[in-house]
Amino acid sequence: MEIKRLTPTKAEAHILLGAQRDYVNRGNTAVKCPRCGRSLEYRCGESGESIYCTDDMCIVVHTRGI
Numbered sequence: 001m002e003i004k005r006l007t008p009t010k011a012e013a014h015i016l017l018g019a020q021r022d023y024v025n026r027g028n029t030a031v032k033c034p035r036c037g038r039s040l041e042y043r044c045g046e047s048g049e050s051i052y053c054t055d056d057m058c059i060v061v062h063t064r065g066i
């Protein structure tokens with residue numbers, strides 16, 4: 001098992017989910033990664049949605065699609 005990314009704290013996850021909401025609503029976000037300050041990226045796929053830091057070793061939040 002490979003764990004590449006860190007698990008966000010509750011507060012960090014809350015910030016990432018806010019950024020995800022921005023992406024869903026208007027296609028971008030001004031929110032930066034709460035841990036390292038880099039940009040956040042959003043991806044929507046068959047297995048659900050992800051909002052993640054552009055640093056490969058940083059944090060990510062996965063949510064299920066509807």
Ligand SMILES: [Zn+2]
Pocket residue numbers: 033034035036037038053054055058059
């Ligand atoms: Zn980061």
